[in-house]
Amino acid sequence: MQLRYNYRVYPTPCQQVSLAQAFGCARVVFNDGLRLRQQAHEAGLPYISDGDLSKQVITEAKKTPRSGMVE
Template sequence: MDLVQLRYSFRIDPAPRQRMALAKAFGCARVVFNDALALRTHTHEHVLPPITDACPAR
């Protein structure tokens, strides 16, 4: 049996208000990403245990 691979290409053209909302959402995501990256860099530089998304043991 042959495997068929499909590829789709999409382009969005948001309205001005939608552009502003998208820019705000992506801007917030960038800030969160940069803060997390800075924290990981800090822990690595100071030889601290790595930060994970696991819940701490109780």
Template sequence: MQLRYSFRLYPSRGQRAALDRAFGCARVVYNDAVRARRAARENKLPFPKIGALSRILITEAKKTPERAWL
């Protein structure tokens, strides 16, 4: 027997802003990872592993003023 549930969420204005920010950050990180893997493929390099990719993306993000954090 398979059960299936359907839920609908109605976030408040503040929750909506927090969700937008979180999904926006996830999208940016995903796009950066795709770009890094595409660059590796174009340069005929092996794909970076997950840990190395995270370090590369975080280091590069800190260098840009719009994404820099303390």
């Protein structure tokens, strides 16, 4: 037997901004990783592993200055 739960959240305006930033950042990182893998595939290079992708995209993204972020 499987149970299913439905939850609904009603974030405050400040929480909405924070959630939008978090999801926006996740989307940018995903798209960057996808683009790198597609470029490698088109160039005939081997598949980029998750670890290498993490180093190339996430680690480098952390080094960039925070612009446009609301604190």
